[in-house]
Amino acid sequence: xxxxxxxxxxxxxxxxxxxxxxxxxxxxxxxxxxxxxxxxxxxxxxxxxxxxxxxxxxxxxxxxxxxxxxxxxxxxxxxxxxxxxxxxxxxxxxxxxxxxxxxxxxxxxxxxxxxxxxxxxxxxxxxxxxxxxxxxxxxxxxxxxxxxxxxxxxxxxxxxxxxxxxxxxxxxxxxxxxxxxxxxxxxxxxxxxxxxxxxxxxxxxxxxxxxxxxxxxxxxxxxxxxxxxxxxxxxxxxxxxxxxxxxxxxxxxxxxxxxxxxxxxxxxxxxxxxxxxxxxxxxxxxxxxxxxxxxxxxxxxxxxxxxxxxxxxxxxxxxxxxxxxxxxxxxxxxxxxxxxxxxxxxxxxxxxxxxxxxxxxxxxxxxxxxxxx
Amino acid sequence: xxxxxxxxxxxxxxxxxxxxxxxxxxxxxxxxxxxxxxxxxxxxxxxxxxxxxxxxxxxxxxxxxxxxxxxxxxxxxxxxxxxxxxxxxxxxxxxxxxxxxxxxxxxxxxxxxxxxxxxxxxxxxxxxxxxxxxxxxxxxxxxxxxxxxxxxxxxxxxxxxxxxxxxxxxxxxxxxxxxxxxxxxxxxxxxxxxxxxxxxxxxxxxxxxxxxxxxxxxxxxxxxxxxxxxxxxxxxxxxxxxxxxxxxxxxxxxxxxxxxxxxxxxxxxxxxxxxxxxxxxxxxxxxxxxxxxxxxxxxxxxxxxxxxxxxxxxxxxxxxxxxxxxxxxxxxxxxxxxxxxxxxxxxxxxxxxxxxxxxxxxxxxxxxxxxxx
Numbered sequence: 001x002x003x004x005x006x007x008x009x010x011x012x013x014x015x016x017x018x019x020x021x022x023x024x025x026x027x028x029x030x031x032x033x034x035x036x037x038x039x040x041x042x043x044x045x046x047x048x049x050x051x052x053x054x055x056x057x058x059x060x061x062x063x064x065x066x067x068x069x070x071x072x073x074x075x076x077x078x079x080x081x082x083x084x085x086x087x088x089x090x091x092x093x094x095x096x097x098x099x100x101x102x103x104x105x106x107x108x109x110x111x112x113x114x115x116x117x118x119x120x121x122x123x124x125x126x127x128x129x130x131x132x133x134x135x136x137x138x139x140x141x142x143x144x145x146x147x148x149x150x151x152x153x154x155x156x157x158x159x160x161x162x163x164x165x166x167x168x169x170x171x172x173x174x175x176x177x178x179x180x181x182x183x184x185x186x187x188x189x190x191x192x193x194x195x196x197x198x199x200x201x202x203x204x205x206x207x208x209x210x211x212x213x214x215x216x217x218x219x220x221x222x223x224x225x226x227x228x229x230x231x232x233x234x235x236x237x238x239x240x241x242x243x244x245x246x247x248x249x250x251x252x253x254x255x256x257x258x259x260x261x262x263x264x265x266x267x268x269x270x271x272x273x274x275x276x277x278x279x280x281x282x283x284x285x286x287x288x289x290x291x292x293x294x295x296x297x298x299x300x301x302x303x304x305x306x307x308x309x310x311x312x313x314x315x316x317x318x319x320x321x322x323x324x325x326x327x328x329x330x331x332x333x334x335x336x337x338x339x340x341x342x343x344x345x346x347x348x349x350x351x352x353x354x355x356x357x358x359x360x361x362x363x364x365x366x367x368x369x370x371x372x373x
Numbered sequence: 374x375x376x377x378x379x380x381x382x383x384x385x386x387x388x389x390x391x392x393x394x395x396x397x398x399x400x401x402x403x404x405x406x407x408x409x410x411x412x413x414x415x416x417x418x419x420x421x422x423x424x425x426x427x428x429x430x431x432x433x434x435x436x437x438x439x440x441x442x443x444x445x446x447x448x449x450x451x452x453x454x455x456x457x458x459x460x461x462x463x464x465x466x467x468x469x470x471x472x473x474x475x476x477x478x479x480x481x482x483x484x485x486x487x488x489x490x491x492x493x494x495x496x497x498x499x500x501x502x503x504x505x506x507x508x509x510x511x512x513x514x515x516x517x518x519x520x521x522x523x524x525x526x527x528x529x530x531x532x533x534x535x536x537x538x539x540x541x542x543x544x545x546x547x548x549x550x551x552x553x554x555x556x557x558x559x560x561x562x563x564x565x566x567x568x569x570x571x572x573x574x575x576x577x578x579x580x581x582x583x584x585x586x587x588x589x590x591x592x593x594x595x596x597x598x599x600x601x602x603x604x605x606x607x608x609x610x611x612x613x614x615x616x617x618x619x620x621x622x623x624x625x626x627x628x629x630x631x632x633x634x635x636x637x638x639x640x641x642x643x644x645x646x647x648x649x650x651x652x653x654x655x656x657x658x659x660x661x662x663x664x665x666x667x668x669x670x671x672x673x674x675x676x677x678x679x680x681x682x683x684x685x686x687x688x689x690x691x692x693x694x695x696x697x698x699x700x701x702x703x704x705x706x707x708x709x710x711x712x713x714x715x716x717x718x719x720x721x722x723x724x725x726x727x728x729x730x731x732x733x734x735x736x737x738x739x740x741x742x743x744x745x746x
Contacts, residue, residue, distance in 0.1 A: 060743035067741030232743065251637060256629040261746055264624060267668035268738060271676065280669060281662065288661025289654060295640035296653060303644065365641060368440030370433035370605065373634055 003047045006169035007054070009040045017041060026110040027099060033108030042171070044089075044108035051093040053104060054171035056137055056164075059222060059231045063268035065206050069223065070199040072232050077202055077223045078176045079194040079209065082233055083161055084150035084219040084242075085141035090118045090160075091168040092128045101128055105147075109331075112323040113146055116316055121160045127186050133169070138162040139191065144315045144348075146324060150219075150242075157315050163191045164228065173228035194221065206234070207273070214238045237283065240265050241290045249294040250308060252357035263287070302362045307336065309352035309359075321347040328353070376420045379542035380427070382413045390414055399483040400472060406481030415544070417462075417481035424466040426477060427544035429510055429537075432595060432604045436641035438579050442596065443572040445605050450575055450596045451549045452567040452582065455606055456534055457523035457592040457615075458514035463491045463533075464541040465501045474501055478520075482704075485696040486519055489689055494533045500559050507547070510537040512564065517688045517721075519697060523592075523615075530688050536564045537601065546601035567594065579607070580646070587611045610656065613638050614663045622667040623681060625730035636660070675735045680709065682725035682732075694720045701726070 004014035017040070021032040031048035034041055034055065042055025062068025069077075088111075092100040101124050103114040118124065122136065140147075142155035152159075162183050165174040174182060176196075183190050194209055202223065209221060213236050220235035240262045247254035247262075266287060270280050298308050314321060328335060334354040341348045365371070377387035390413070394405040404421035407414055407428065415428025435441025442450075461484075465473045474497050476487040491497065495509065513520075515528035525532075535556050538547040547555060549569075556563050567582055575596065582594060586609050593608035613635045620627035620635075639660055643653055671681050687694060701708060707727040714721045738744070 058745065060745050062741055062743055063738045064741055067739065068743065069741070071741035072743060248636075251633075251640075256633045257746075260624075260629045260632070261744075263621075263664060264668070267624075267665055267672055270665065270669050271672045280666065281658075284661035284665040285654075285658040286661070287665055288657035288659070291636060291664075292640055292643065292657040292660055293653065295637070296643050299640055299644045365436045366440065368435060368437055368442070368444035370435055370441065370445060371634075372431065372433050373630075 003052050006052050006167075007041060007045070013040060021045075021047065024109065026102065026112070026115075029094075029099075031110065033104075035107045035109075044104065044106050046093075046104055046108045046110075048093045048102075051091075052169045053089060053091050053093060053108070053135065054166065054169060055108060056087055056089060056106065057171070057231075059233045061233050061235075063265060064272050065210075065234060066203050066272060068232065068234075069202050069206065072230060073199045073202070073223065073225065075225060076196050076198055077225055077230075078196050079202065079206070079221050079223050080163060080190075081192040081194065081213065081218065082220040082222045082235065083139040083141050083152075083163075083191055084148065084239065085139040085161075086114075086145065086147040087137070088114055088118065088140050088160070089135050089137050089166075089168075090122065090124070091135035092132055093168075100124075111146075112327055113314060113316060113320055114140060116320045117145075117158055118160060121158070122188060123186050127188065133167055134174070135166050135168040136160075136162050136188065137164040137166055144313050146312045146314050146328070149312060159189065161189050161191045163222065176224060176226045176228060191222075196226065210234065210236055217242075235265065237266060237269060240269075241286055244287070245290040245294045248291050249298050250310070250355045250358045251295055251298070252361045253355040298358065299362055299366070302359060303366055307352070307354060307359055308362075309336065309354040311338070311350065311352045313348065313350045315343070315346050315348045317345070318342075318347045321349055325351075376425050379425050379540075380414060380418070386413060394418075394420065397482065399475065399485070399488075402467075402472075404483065406477075408480045417477065417479050419466075419477055419481045419483075421466045421475075424464075425542045426462060426464050426466060426481070426508065427539065427542060428481060429460055429462060429479065430544070430604075432606045434606050434608075436638060437645050438583075438607060439576050439645060441605065441607075442575050442579065445603060446572045446575070446596065446598065448598060449569050449571055450598055450603075451569050452575065452579070452594050452596050453536060453563075454565040454567065454586065454591065455593040455595045455608065456512040456514050456525075456536075456564055457521065457612065458512040458534075459518065459520040460510070461487055461491065461513050461533070462508050462510050462539075462541075463495065463497070464508035465505055466541075473497075484519075485700055486687060486689055486693055487513060489693045490518075490531055491533060494531070495561060496559050500561065506540055506542070507538050508541040509533075509535050509561065510539055511535040517686050519685045519687050519701070522685060532562065534562050534564045536595065549597060549599045549601060564595075569599065583607065583609055590615075608638065610639060610642060610659075613642075614659055617660070618663040618667045621664050622671050623683070623728045623731045624668055624671070625734045626728040671731065672735055672739070675732060676739055680725070680727060680732055681735075682709070682727045684711070684723065684725045686721065686723040688716070688719050688721045690718070691715075691720045694722055698724075 004011050017038050021034050023032050031046055034045045037043040042057050044055030046053040087106045089104045090101050102110045103118040105111050139161050141152055142158040143151050144157040165179045217238045219239040222233045224231045244262050247259050270283055336352045338350040377384050390411050394407050396405050404419055407418045410416040415430050417428030419426040460479045462477045463474050475483045476491040478484050512534050514525055515531040516524050517530040538552045590611045592612040595606045597604045617635050620632050643656055709725045711723040
């Protein structure tokens with residue numbers, strides 16, 4: 001098959017880009033995926049057997065609602081909540097549907113844990129029997145997963161929330177209203193919907209929506225035209241500061257650009273919200289604590305002999321947990337198991353992905369290693 | 374002349390490094406300088422006429438006094454104050470002493486303003502008549518200069534404080550005690566001296582010295598063996614936070630690494646000082662304000678139509694100010710003159726070096742330009 005056909009690139013360009021794909025396998029099925037964005041292709045494009053699975057596009061962001069929204073939308077836009085979990089695409093790929101569908105992470109890796117959960121949480125047999133060419137794009141949310149740790153009051157372990165349904169090969173979206181209906185027909189849970197607005201209405205409504213989400217510790221919103229050909233995101237201070245707190249707890253493992261961008265967002269939001277001196281100082285104090293106290297906690301833990309890392313809990317049948325850990329080890333991750341228990345036939349494991357740079361550098365600086373900068 | 378001879382590199386290696394030198398001229402005298410660090414050579418090495426002027430070495434830093442000091446010093450060390458100004462080397466270079474000495478900035482550029490001031494502030498005729506091969510290395514401090522703006526209570530306009538005297542070509546230092554005496558003999562002002570300590574004594578004394586400097590809003594200390602073959606620096610929270618406040622007022626013009634390093638220093642200091650929760654939160658709040666409020670000020674100023682940049686004031690004879698501005702323009706800097714007055718035959722000019730990235734990016738984001746990240 002000519003993999004380039006559904007993709008927005010020529011055969012020649014695709015041949016050039018092919019070298020950036022990495023080869024992996026899942027249960028004996030080999031596939032290639034594109035782990036980073038390249039000029040013409042989405043990150044996470046997958047080539048597997050006879051199928052292309054398009055990557056999920058990067059959604060641009062505005063730092064200022066009042067100017068950014070009317071600048072990027074000429075027509076009506078839907079506002080949906082942006083949830084804080086990990087981006088997953090669920091799609092059938094082979095002709096043989098015996099071991100289908102698969103769940104792909106953002107970078108296009110088939111995750112055995114997520115694949116298991118997607119099949120458990122979604123009516124995949126019915127949906128894909130009717131719509132074999134579509135893929136369900138959504139956020140896996142909840143505390144028990146191997147990638148993120150944001151809590152939602154209505155999710156005990158893990159849940160899937162669809163925010164887009166696309167043609168798996170071309171990436172063409174089902175329009176917002178049709179997608180909301182389609183998912184409702186199959187009882188597939190979706191991200192919360194805040195309505196459809198003109199750009200001017202959105203400018204008026206969004207600050208209130210964002211403030212309410214912020215007060216609930218939630219992440220933000222994604223705006224999209226009803227045809228989903230334009231998207232734009234905006235995040236809460238709770239999300240910015242939560243990200244900063246996490247990143248600064250592992251300061252040498254997170255990119256400095258990651259941190260810098262979130263600081264910039266806070267400043268633009270404070271200006272757009274037209275905060276008075278008291279509110280601005282309060283935001284500054286919370287920001288300072290998110291930065292400093294997470295670093296000092298980490299330094300003190302390492303000083304006390306502990307190892308720091310990204311801590312996660314997963315709950316699944318024993319063989320799925322085994323498969324997940326084998327998957328991580330094959331990717332070179334160093335895991336430390338903290339607790340490993342059985343509950344109702346499932347394994348519940350809390351583990352840490354060791355973050356080498358923070359452990360090594362903090363230890364070295366504590367030991368008096370000089371800094372040449 | 375073989376320029377490589379006094380330098381710690383072979384003729385072959387020097388020939389390779391030569392391409393990184395840039396050529397400039399000062400009052401018709403052409404010279405080459407090395408604007409960045411290269412593996413074997415100091416940043417700021419100058420080749421002029423028959424003379425090499427060595428660059429000033431980068432001084433390594435410790436993040437933790439208790440372990441860093443004994444690890445890097447086996448013998449006695451002198452503690453001197455690190456002043457917050459700009460690093461200058463003053464040296465004779467030609468055989469014709471009519472237009473000597475010259476003052477070189479850190480990257481090896483001859484600055485006409487600094488050269489004028491060095492000749493005014495220092496007994497250069499006497500000193501270089503007796504010691505033609507030495508260079509005076511020090512900090513230009515005070516509010517009236519074109520590079521930095523830190524205030525010192527005892528400096529109205531500008532002053533020079535020596536912290537090292539070196540062979541201009543080989544960079545070999547006059548030992549600390551001899552240098553203090555030598556400068557005293559010529560009434561050349563030096564950086565404040567805090568004493569000579571064993572490493573163990575230094576670990577005990579330094580926290581108190583640093584805290585006192587911090588309370589006075591001063592920058593920090595440089596420790597050095599008496600022979601000056603080992604140096605180590607450590608800075609106050611006042612300096613870290615002052616730097617952050619300044620950098621975040623021009624967030625897109627300062628490197629993210631610059632900001633990150635100062636955040637890390639604050640965290641290690643808070644841990645080493647063993648701060649209780651109240652003290653740590655206070656440090657965090659000050660840090661948050663240094664970051665957020667300087668950004669919001671800048672965004673609001675640009676939103677109000679102003680241009681931001683690095684603001685400086687200089688005071689010198691009119692022809693020196695002309696020469697300085699011509700020098701900056703030849704380097705591609707965009708200057709905006711704010712005030713330009715005469716006082717006692719001198720010109721006093723307040724001007725801004727325009728920082729393009731911050732002005733452009735903040736304006737664009739205020740206008741709703743999307744961020745793809």
